Amino acid sequence: MFGGGRAPILVLSQNTKRESGKKVQLENINAGKQIADVIRTCLGPQAMLKMLMDPMGGIVMTNDGNAILREITVQHPAAKSMIEIARTQDEEVGDGTTSVIVLAGEMLAAAEQFLEQQMHPTIIIRQYRQALEDMVQLLEGPLSKPVDRNDKAALAQVVKGCVGTKFLGKWSDLAVNIALDAVNTVLLEENGRTEVDIKRYAKVEKIPGGAVEESQILRGVMVNKDVTHPKMRRYIQNPRIILLDCGLEYKKGESQTNVEITGEADFTRMLEIEEEHVKRQCEEIIALKPDVVFTEKGGLRFGAAFSTQSQHYSNKACSIARACGATIVNRTEELQESDVGTGAGLFEIKKIGDEYFCFVTECKDPKACTILLRGSSKDILNETERNLQDALQVARNIMLSPRLVPGGGAIEMAVAQRLLQKATHGPYKALAHALEIIPRTLAQNCGANTIKTLTALRAKHANHSDPNTPCTWGIDGETGELVEQDKKGLWEPLSVKLQTYKTAVETAILLLRIDDIVSGSKKKGDKEVPTPSQIQQQEAQGAE
Template sequence: MFGGGRAPILVLSQNTKRESGRKVQVENINAGKQIADVIRTCLGPQAMLKMLMDPMGGIVMTNDGNAILREITVQHPAAKSMIEIARTQDEEVGDGTTSVIVLAGEMLAAAEQFLHQNMHPTVIIRQYKEALEDMVTMLEGPLSVPVDRNDKAALANVVKGCVGTKFIGRWSDLAVNIALDAVNTVLLEENGRTEVDIKRYAKVEKIPGGSVEESQILRGVMVNKDVTHPKMRRYIQNPRIILLDCSLEYKKGESQTNVEITAETDFTRLLELEEEHVRRQCDDIIALKPDVVFTEKGVSDLAQHFLLKAGISAIRRLRKSDNNRIARACGATIVNRTEELQESDVGTGAGLFEIKKLGDEYFCYITECKNPKACTILLRGASKDILNETERNLQDALQVARNIMLLPRLVPGGGAIEMAVAQKLLQKATHGPYRALAHALEIIPKTLAQNCGANTIRTLTALRAKHANHTDVNSPCTWGIDGESGELVEQTSNGLWEPLAVKLQTYKTAVETAILLLRIDDIVSGSKKKGDKEPSKPADLQKEEQQQHE
């Protein structure tokens, strides 16, 4: 007995489905292969788009592996864990979501033949782990090349490689410039540590209308707000900015407040107190001679009146995240009480404050900042679907630029690095599973060739020959596949390069997922099918319940 209650009993009744051993492993492998097959056509520049419909009737058109897998619903538990790895890849490095699924599916398929030969999964897993360690060592060593963070042309080339496979590829130069500018803007180096927080400080604003070419990056912040009073100034150069986290109105009673009024002057006195409180707050602000006041809370009509008289523009009900961005862009400090305002809290880093109308809405721009550590990316496009896809693609480009800043090493793209790693592993291979994993890596160049409509067998054979003849041990063989035409190309100075961080994460995630799914030898599910009868309870339980009822 546990704590006076009844000990839990696992009753495997006839309607509890239980499968185990080889059958489960083969089923898991098939589930992984099916997910990989869905995604496979989304790899490379000639990728096809998927149109997904959600239950509400909305549609999503994309070739981003992560976005596709997020929308589809699957029942099989192994397929669910495959979908999870795309999300992990996206959160960690932001790119390579399609590659990781295709690789994991192929690595699982490579293990199937050994299971049919009655090889124990533990033996396969041990070989896979060994191969992964060797892959990481090779990638961090001779197979990757360093890149200079300050070499803008080289960085642009890498980001272009990421963007080239996406919908936004037609405007790749624009996207590359936006991504690199945004990452350089939010880059913060403190105590020898580099921090690039894109999520918080590089905000993407999507405004339907116009064309994609009109998209731009602002050296500052843009928020969807207008000034609170129509007579307030809407264009101020070199503004002094104050940021508040308190309301410029009379405080409401925090808890249940009772006020008893006996004389007729009491109510007038209450109103006077309210006015005095708001006046005092406004006087505290006006004393510092700001041009613009932003607050996260409300601004009363009375406060607007005082601020307008002093020539101050006010903007209310800002989001916390927007307030933080403005603070970083113009150097202001967010203050919680007007009494505590000091000269050092005023932001003077912005060059221009203006209100502009885009479409039907008014937007507040704080731009031309001297040293903004936050920025806003303004995206334009014909429709919401195009804007959403452009944003997804741009996020990938931002992540790739961030990865290079944090780990400035590159590997050749277009399937070249996969083939180079496969060749090195095959030279070391002694066991079957180790060799099979090396061959599984070739799925990336193979899929690239397939998506171009090239002759897969001929192209792969030629690529293998190029890599086999490469003799320089200290540099990677850069022969890969041109994703546009399917021809073999050498990814030299102007070719396609990818960040090492993305490749490392892709291989680690793919191999570890394959290992995880091969470890499963039992699936027990207690779900009930329709028409199944309730399982009969043990006799002693029935007797006890009957006694309690009586």
């Protein structure tokens, strides 16, 4: 009862559908399993591609879990929740989107048997939470190892493990070098804090044509613009660069501005004011003797001591500022010598394909870079960019949290083995077995005998005697054979695995807690259903 009055009423119209109890939980589990089945074949080096067709006729071919789930359309609310976790995983750590969906689907399936045995979902959830806490302790403790951020060979092995399962795996060495160089370039350490903002300062430019091998990373910034006048210089060494967030033109009034002209002298004076304004802007810039001027909009259409001007977006301006040491200025009146960027070694205009590009490169200490991707078609370029973004995120994760775990399903089997030793309840044990879906799927995707391989892998982990080190036996994603991942050099960032397990378990718990789905839609011509307060008011009027 609320406030001594009548209890709230759940009002359902004739068009409202309501399902509750065990039926809803089993439907949610089934929806999660179906989403996991869609992308199960996209895990590992032998992953299959999915061809996605949008309503406009566009086609995307990819094995990236997040890209696939972003394109498909589902109706069931539980399936929408599963798609959302892939997006969360991608935004947080940039990798592991396929793994998190496969794991979440298997964890939901593991709970199904207990619901059919009339076990209350709260008991299952409690055991799942306990298992997650134990997993986090194991991963942050004996099952992971630290890595030196300055050991480029060790870092390259980790990034290669991420790229090797994707389309870009054929050019993995090139992708690894680009990813590590980009992250090291934009790495910023100040006040004891490490910042790696690859989304803002490691820009990817895709130019169709050429081969993937021609892709490169520039120690500076590239802009898809040409100079505004043919007589302006196209090659300058050690340029002085000015960045203006304003147009180099006279700012006219708004559409509501009224100007009254009574004679020819008034019109002439208006033109003189405009000319004086532009002349003053130019004199303020010329006083600093720049070689290159980047402006936000407008143009320099007259003879001036500038080499180029380029229309540009603000995020590009930020990258140029970081690369050459310039400061973005909003008004020419505020220009000072300290705002001029002198950190760039070379400015040049190049023609690639049919377009002209402006390069600001050979910077002394660039904190921004541009990754130039080449490829035979737009589809290949888009898939290359998706794969490279994953590699960049993995390299970033290692820089921020330099701890590693063995890949190829080894860490999942090691965690499962430790959890099974502590298991006392059914759901806890079932969650431990659910982790084995990763090595099982890797074996399936490369055509190995799943039962034989999993049995042999369990035996390897059961015989591992040292509790302070992880057993590194896992699946070779290429052949399906058992290999020691430390000898093969296949490691994954700890932060990716932690986020994968946390997201998968929390999603399974969230969907298991749902015991009621109410959805209603009002059709045209239906009578409006009264609210509880309206019902009370009608009853009071009837009593009077």
